[in-house]
Amino acid sequence: MAKCSQPAGFRLWPSSFSPALLPRRLLEAVTCGASRAREDHNGSLALRPFPGRPGRLIELLQEDASESSSDEAADAEAQLKIEAFEELQGVVARLQLDGRNAGGDGRGEAAAEARRLAKDEPEARETLAMLGAIPPLVALLDSDDSNALIDALYALLNLGIGNELNKAAIVKAGAVHKMLSLIDSGSYQAVSEAIVANFLGLSALDSNKPLIGALGAIPFLISAVRSRDSSSTAKQDSLRALFNLSLASANLPFLIDDGLVPALLDSVGDMEVSERALAVLSNLVFSGEGRRAVAHCNDAFAVLVDVLWWSDAAACQEKAAYVLMVMAHKGHVSRAAMIGAGAISALLELTLLGTPLAQKRASRLLEILTAHKGKGALEEVSSSCISSVSAPQCAAVSAHLDTDEGMSEEKKAVKVLVQQSLQSNMRMIVRRANLPQDFAPSDRLLALTANCTSKSLPF
Numbered sequence: 001m002a003k004c005s006q007p008a009g010f011r012l013w014p015s016s017f018s019p020a021l022l023p024r025r026l027l028e029a030v031t032c033g034a035s036r037a038r039e040d041h042n043g044s045l046a047l048r049p050f051p052g053r054p055g056r057l058i059e060l061l062q063e064d065a066s067e068s069s070s071d072e073a074a075d076a077e078a079q080l081k082i083e084a085f086e087e088l089q090g091v092v093a094r095l096q097l098d099g100r101n102a103g104g105d106g107r108g109e110a111a112a113e114a115r116r117l118a119k120d121e122p123e124a125r126e127t128l129a130m131l132g133a134i135p136p137l138v139a140l141l142d143s144d145d146s147n148a149l150i151d152a153l154y155a156l157l158n159l160g161i162g163n164e165l166n167k168a169a170i171v172k173a174g175a176v177h178k179m180l181s182l183i184d185s186g187s188y189q190a191v192s193e194a195i196v197a198n199f200l201g202l203s204a205l206d207s208n209k210p211l212i213g214a215l216g217a218i219p220f221l222i223s224a225v226r227s228r229d230s231s232s233t234a235k236q237d238s239l240r241a242l243f244n245l246s247l248a249s250a251n252l253p254f255l256i257d258d259g260l261v262p263a264l265l266d267s268v269g270d271m272e273v274s275e276r277a278l279a280v281l282s283n284l285v286f287s288g289e290g291r292r293a294v295a296h297c298n299d300a301f302a303v304l305v306d307v308l309w310w311s312d313a314a315a316c317q318e319k320a321a322y323v324l325m326v327m328a329h330k331g332h333v334s335r336a337a338m339i340g341a342g343a344i345s346a347l348l349e350l351t352l353l354g355t356p357l358a359q360k361r362a363s364r365l366l367e368i369l370t371a372h373k374g375k376g377a378l379e380e381v382s383s384s385c386i387s388s389v390s391a392p393q394c395a396a397v398s399a400h401l402d403t404d405e406g407m408s409e410e411k412k413a414v415k416v417l418v419q420q421s422l423q424s425n426m427r428m429i430v431r432r433a434n435l436p437q438d439f440a441p442s443d444r445l446l447a448l449t450a451n452c453t454s455k456s457l458p459f
Helices: 019-039 054-095 106-120 122-131 134-142 146-159 164-172 175-184 189-202 206-214 217-226 232-246 249-257 260-267 274-284 288-295 300-310 314-330 332-340 343-353 356-370 375-388 391-402 409-432 443-451
Strands: none
Touching: 054 106, 054 122, 054 134, 106 122, 106 134, 106 146, 122 146, 122 164, 134 146, 134 164, 134 175, 146 164, 146 175, 146 189, 164 175, 164 189, 164 206, 175 189, 175 217, 189 206, 189 217, 189 232, 206 217, 206 232, 206 249, 217 232, 217 249, 217 260, 232 249, 232 260, 232 274, 249 260, 249 274, 249 288, 260 274, 260 288, 260 300, 274 288, 274 314, 288 314, 288 332, 300 314, 300 332, 300 343, 314 332, 314 343, 314 356, 332 343, 332 356, 343 356
């Protein structure tokens, strides 16, 4: 509340009258009058109270004053936007200067400013692109100044975040070609990682996918996955970019011809990127070319079966089971190779210990493999499974099989696999529980594994 001690020559408003100050001056006069009326109630100069409802008048004047304050806040916000726009204009103007008028590293400094302004502000990204910042940033990729080059790359990366129009404009301006030229010229690691990040962002746009693949970015991304010098982030970004590119059917010949499948299988053993590699592989096996590339790759099925055995990541087991399921569904040769790699034992364990999705895929794959016409393959797996268990267990299984004279050879093989899987699970539980190596299971558990039939399978 305004203080009411006014000098003798007080006027309601100063000589320079402003209409915007009228409500505030009236509010001060009314409130001061009411206050002095209360203070001088016992004096001879007491003021007469306002007729009617002075409280309502004060409320109206207060509302008008608050609206005036809101207008002032809006004006201040508009002023800030104008200043921000002028700052963006200045940055673009400096970017568009040629080398003679840039004043030393002026364009490099402008690229650093554009990188900073576009990092967190969607409106700044849109405004910078509208003002024409993308072509000079792409042109700056020819610079010999390493700092300016890095700033230009990350400025382009930031401009494309969440903005499809900017992603398309960057590719149209020739950024992909210039980035690949930088790679061919022997750029250092920081530049390579910035280029990988740009390819990841640009490949998220569907219209960019075939263009990036056709321009030759795929071999660079594969080499980044294989390189020992690449950081974990660079490998992750490369695999994510390859995943995006694999969604475009036009890129499949490039991906396969450039050796992506062997690179992915080699990366499966790297725990940091194994899930990403399996995700890309899941896309490739959609096509006949991708499935043939996997089938012709040495130890492909052994690698995928190993994932089912040793991987603690549920997503990796699910994706590996998916790849095997698609391969088995489409090719008889793949089924025999999977059986030879020991897939059935791993799948039986997965149906018992895996996630619901992994169990579903493993069950479906077991249906395909056990329905396979290769009776000889099943007999070979049966004998190998029996030989892999300990001697007492082998004898118990053989004795139990001799009692089933009326059972077909296929059913006997499946029965052996079930029993072997249960025994393998028991050994794994013993290892995880850190029990003594000479731990002997109870007679009841041995009887359970000996009497188990294929009816316990979820298919």
